[in-house]
Amino acid sequence: MHQENNKAGYNFLPSKDILTSFSFILPALIIFAVFYIYPFFETFNLAMRDWDGISFERPFIGFLNFKDLIHDKIWWQSVWHAFYITLFALTFQNALAFCLALACDREIRAKNFYRLVFFIPPVLSEVVVGFVWKWILEGGAQNGQYFGLLNHWLASIGLNSLVTDWLSNPKTALTVIAVVHSWKGFGWGFVMFLAGLQVIDHELYEAARVDGADAWKTFWNVTVPMMLPVILVVLILTILGSMQAFVLVLSMTRGGPGFHTEVPVTRILWSMVTTQQYGYACALGVTFGLILIALSAALKKIEKRMTRI
Amino acid sequence: MIKNLFAGLLPAVFAALILISGCSGSAKDQSAITVWHWMVDRHEVFVELAKQYYEETGILVDFQLFAPSDIYSQKITAAAQARILPDIFGVLDVRSIFAKFIKNGFILNLNDSFNENNEEWKKSFFEKALAVNVFEESNHYGVEPGIYAVPLDVTTEMMVYNKAVLQDLGVQAPPATFEEFLTLAEKIRAEGITPLVSGWSELWLIDCFASNYAFNIMGQDKVMATFRGEVPYTDPDWIKLFGIFQLLAQKNIIDQGIVTKSNKFAEQDFALGRAAFAFNGSWGVNVYHDMNPNITYGVMPPPAISKEYPFLVWGGAGSSFVINRGTPNKDKAIAFLKWLTQKEQQQFLAEKTKNLPANRYALADLPSELYEFSKGMENSTHPTIWPAEEDLLVKEKFTKGLQSIIIGEKEPEEVAREVQEIKERQMQRAKNRR
Numbered sequence: 001m002h003q004e005n006n007k008a009g010y011n012f013l014p015s016k017d018i019l020t021s022f023s024f025i026l027p028a029l030i031i032f033a034v035f036y037i038y039p040f041f042e043t044f045n046l047a048m049r050d051w052d053g054i055s056f057e058r059p060f061i062g063f064l065n066f067k068d069l070i071h072d073k074i075w076w077q078s079v080w081h082a083f084y085i086t087l088f089a090l091t092f093q094n095a096l097a098f099c100l101a102l103a104c105d106r107e108i109r110a111k112n113f114y115r116l117v118f119f120i121p122p123v124l125s126e127v128v129v130g131f132v133w134k135w136i137l138e139g140g141a142q143n144g145q146y147f148g149l150l151n152h153w154l155a156s157i158g159l160n161s162l163v164t165d166w167l168s169n170p171k172t173a174l175t176v177i178a179v180v181h182s183w184k185g186f187g188w189g190f191v192m193f194l195a196g197l198q199v200i201d202h203e204l205y206e207a208a209r210v211d212g213a214d215a216w217k218t219f220w221n222v223t224v225p226m227m228l229p230v231i232l233v234v235l236i237l238t239i240l241g242s243m244q245a246f247v248l249v250l251s252m253t254r255g256g257p258g259f260h261t262e263v264p265v266t267r268i269l270w271s272m273v274t275t276q277q278y279g280y281a282c283a284l285g286v287t288f289g290l291i292l293i294a295l296s297a298a299l300k301k302i303e304k305r306m307t308r309i
Numbered sequence: 310m311i312k313n314l315f316a317g318l319l320p321a322v323f324a325a326l327i328l329i330s331g332c333s334g335s336a337k338d339q340s341a342i343t344v345w346h347w348m349v350d351r352h353e354v355f356v357e358l359a360k361q362y363y364e365e366t367g368i369l370v371d372f373q374l375f376a377p378s379d380i381y382s383q384k385i386t387a388a389a390q391a392r393i394l395p396d397i398f399g400v401l402d403v404r405s406i407f408a409k410f411i412k413n414g415f416i417l418n419l420n421d422s423f424n425e426n427n428e429e430w431k432k433s434f435f436e437k438a439l440a441v442n443v444f445e446e447s448n449h450y451g452v453e454p455g456i457y458a459v460p461l462d463v464t465t466e467m468m469v470y471n472k473a474v475l476q477d478l479g480v481q482a483p484p485a486t487f488e489e490f491l492t493l494a495e496k497i498r499a500e501g502i503t504p505l506v507s508g509w510s511e512l513w514l515i516d517c518f519a520s521n522y523a524f525n526i527m528g529q530d531k532v533m534a535t536f537r538g539e540v541p542y543t544d545p546d547w548i549k550l551f552g553i554f555q556l557l558a559q560k561n562i563i564d565q566g567i568v569t570k571s572n573k574f575a576e577q578d579f580a581l582g583r584a585a586f587a588f589n590g591s592w593g594v595n596v597y598h599d600m601n602p603n604i605t606y607g608v609m610p611p612p613a614i615s616k617e618y619p620f621l622v623w624g625g626a627g628s629s630f631v632i633n634r635g636t637p638n639k640d641k642a643i644a645f646l647k648w649l650t651q652k653e654q655q656q657f658l659a660e661k662t663k664n665l666p667a668n669r670y671a672l673a674d675l676p677s678e679l680y681e682f683s684k685g686m687e688n689s690t691h692p693t694i695w696p697a698e699e700d701l702l703v704k705e706k707f708t709k710g711l712q713s714i715i716i717g718e719k720e721p722e723e724v725a726r727e728v729q730e731i732k733e734r735q736m737q738r739a740k741n742r743r
Contacts, residue, residue: 050742053386054409061742134574139566142583143501165566170718173569254510257568258713273383274512275701276406 046282053278065283075284078262079291085178085263086242093182094238097189098231102223104190105197115194122187130251133180137252139165167253170260177252177261181245188241189234196230197223232303239295264288341369342641343395345388347381348628349374350595354661358654362645370645389415396636397646399629400458403701404693408450410631411457417632420455422643430647431456437625437686438463438667441693449696458629459646460667462658465624465685466517466590468612469597469678472605474502474585483607487614494562497585504562506584508572509715512708517623518588519711521611523550524690528618536697538736542707542729543722551714551721553614558715568712580604591682595663598676608681610688624689627667700735703728 014022047065049058069075100118104111121129138148146152151163166176200223208218224231246265249255255262255270268288271281346355352374359370373395375381382401388394394415400407410416423431431439442458444450470483474497484490494504509515523532527546534540535547557563567575572589573596579587580600587593588611597604613620630649632642648654655671658664663676665683675683692698699707710724719727 052406052409054389054406054415055413059742140503140564140578140583141501142503147583165564167569168565168567168716170716253569254571256510256709256712257565257716258709258718270705273379273386275705276402277702 043282044286046279047286048283049279051279052276053272054276058279061279065280066287068280069283069287074259074262075264075267077259078264078267079288081174081261082243082245082263084174085181085245086239088175088178089182089185089238089242090235092179093186094189094234096182097186097234098193100186101190101193101197104194115191118190119187121184124184126184126247127251129180129184130248133248134167134252137166137176139168168257170257173253173257173261177248180252181242181248184248185238185241189238192230192234192237193227196227200226228306229303232299232306236296236299236303239299240292243292243295340638340641341371342397342638342645344370344372344397344630345375345381345385345395346372346399346628346630347374347376347378347401349376350592351628351658351662351664354658358649358657362648365648366644368641368645389413392635394633394635396633396638396642397630398633400631403698405450405698407457407693408444408448408452411444411452412450414634416457417634417639418453418455418457419459419632419643422647423456430650433650433652433668433670434460435463435625435667435669435686437689438627441625441691442629458631459650460627460629461650462627462662462664462667463625463683463686464591464627464665465682465689466514466521466588466622467608467610467682467685468505468586468588469579469593469606469608470586471579471582471584472607474500474582483609484612487612490612491556491560491562494586495560498561502582503564503578503584505557505586505588506563506570506575506578507567507588508570508575509567509712510569510571512705514572514588515711516704516708518611519550519554519708520692521620521622522553522614523547525613525615525618525620526550529621529690529695533695533697536695536699538732542732543725548721548725551711551724554711554714555721558717563715565716568715576600579606591665591679591685594676594679594682597678598663606678608678608685610685619688621688621690622685623691624686625691625694627664700732700739702735703732706731 046058048060048062050061050064051058100114104114104118108114136149139151140147141151146155146163148166150166154160154162164172166172204222204226205218208222213221244265246263246269249261249263249266250269253261255266264284265288268281268284271277271284344355346352348355352372355372359372362368362370375384378401381399385394385398385400388398389410400410400416407416411418438460439456442460443456444452444454446454448454475481475483475493478493478496478500480493484493497504507514507518509518520532523546526549527544531540531544531546535542535544541547558565570578575584575587576589576593576596577600578584579589579593580597582601582604597606610620610622630646632639632646636642650668652668652670655666655668659666659671659675663679665675665679666672672683707728710719710728713719714721714724
């Protein structure tokens with residue numbers, strides 16, 4: 001059999017060429033295996049155990065942690081919160097980023113200054129941003145003077161009825177976090193959109209103008225189709241980034257009031273450090289990972305279809 | 310070909326070596342003692358003391374700061390999992406976690422060291438400071454009896470009040486009862502000042518306040534019976550406790566924002582005179598002094614609501630250090646901690662950081678506010694010395710439920726029902742897993 005294979009040109013022993021090639025990718029493979037593949041399987045392994053994070057004993061409990069999380073209302077509430085923040089970012093954040101990119105793509109005065117300013121929020125520390133916004137949104141007052149900047153402004157223009165404790169009011173807390181998250185993140189989208197806009201061939205615009213297209217038609221028939229690949233990349237990055245947002249939540253509300261601003265990552269964190277359920281936290285992590293993989297796969301499919309169109 | 314093979318393999322081997330060396334322990338000076346701690350306000354003083362210790366003994370002590378405390382706790386847990394704990398560290402978590410660290414062999418039993426020379430070292434501490442680190446005979450955690458940590462200081466959690474605000478209202482003495490407090494708080498609110506502030510986004514702090522009143526309303530035995538599952542959270546006494554938070558919120562004694570306020574922000578509010586009362590620990594003396602040296606304030610236990618049971622505040626548990634059972638520097642670490650808790654060093658720490666010393670002979674010239682905090686020790690208790698401990702998930706639901714009551718989202722009865730549901734589920738689960 002072996003001889004037959006050799007006759008047919010097959011050789012199951014790796015050739016020196018293959019070994020040489022393999023040796024080149026070996027460093028990357030080792031790093032990938034140690035830092036990605038092993039943790040992935042270990043997380044899955046721990047998800048099936050009742051482990052407090054300290055003990056040597058890690059009793060195997062099968063899918064019990066997964067069964068528990070199915071009934072964990074707070075967990076699913078936190079997943080919904082992440083979707084809410086993501087929807088907010090997908091619409092308002094990206095719309096703002098796109099509009100600003102369009103504006104900066106034109107010949108306007110001080111456009112380099114705007115480009116710089118719009119990119120400041122993304123490079124700031126998320127914790128610092130959280131604390132600064134916490135100060136802006138603070139409730140409370142002394143002798144009629146509001147501590148929070150937003151409430152102070154609202155009162156000074158006569159909108160006292162809108163004054164509230166933005167972060168402690170369950171009706172506003174999550175939206176406020178979504179707004180701050182969008183403010184913090186729109187700069188990335190702006191830069192990517194701007195880069196995309198700048199590579200569109202200007203002859204296309206000229207041709208559209210010659211054909212009598214107005215600004216609106218040019219936008220829909222030239223800019224948007226040409227920007228589609230960039231838009232899709234920005235959408236994917238926005239979804240993955242927003243679903244995993246948690247630093248702002250930690251610095252602004254710590255998931256409160258009650259569970260109103262809990263997001264999946266904070267639930268995973270609290271399960272590990274507050275309630276010492278490492279096994280359960282790993283189960284949450286695996287589930288959340290699967291949700292993100294499913295989302296990415298769906299987006300990839302949409303991207304393929306759109307590209308075909 | 311061979312040359313190519315080597316050209317490819319060499320970087321691979323090199324990368325693997327880097328990885329392996331990266332995963333191994335750092336090449337630290339084995340003779341130096343490494344201490345991991347979380348105390349930002351004390352770090353410089355620790356470093357100064359380490360220098361002094363080096364001059365006296367020639368032994369290097371490396372204090373490494375990891376803050377804030379919740380991040381520190383995560384680091385300790387991760388280090389325990391990786392078996393890379395330092396020579397000396399602290400465990401900030403609840404007693405059950407402390408017990409797990411001990412049972413898994415991460416912490417050295419210091420009983421012999423404390424008891425040698427006719428208990429000389431042991432006797433130098435305040436009894437309550439040491440009590441939190443003691444595991445008695447046949448404790449329910451199954452830990453071998455002994456003393457497992459060395460206390461550095463003691464803390465009490467009390468209420469502070471702004472003297473100027475009270476004087477402006479013509480009030481000379483702080484309220485003694487809960488009714489008096491409510492009446493005064495309403496007057497304070499009418500003046501446009503927040504009556505009471507605290508960092509109740511930090512769940513342990515709201516739990517501390519709640520447990521103070523739980524002990525006062527129903528006594529320690531009933532609270533412990535609840536933790537053991539013998540009394541439900543739907544009991545009228547617990548409803549009464551939840552009702553206190555509703556009352557505080559409804560009467561505007563606390564701001565709605567208290568539930569998302571971290572204690573640092575709450576300390577700032579009090580130091581800047583934005584709030585008349587604050588619920589805080591004795592470490593606040595140092596913080597208030599740094600934020601506003603001119604503030605004049607007094608210290609009092611939260612006003613009692615019932616006369617049936619004594620009002621106990623949390624106290625005794627300050628910062629403590631433990632010794633890694635696996636360290637080759639055990640003797641050096643013990644010697645250093647003995648030196649650190651001697652009268653002179655404790656006085657130095659107390660003076661510089663305005664914290665109550667754990668050494669009973671080191672009561673130096675304390676600020677008057679700190680002295681008032683120290684009086685709270687007379688009627689203090691602490692979860693670490695309670696005979697029972699609540700399940701951590703139940704505790705989370707309990708404290709988050711209190712937040713829901715404060716923001717007016719839920720009624721006390723509703724929260725009580727929800728907490729009891731979790732309690733029963735956790736008890737059933739514990740039973741099944743046994």
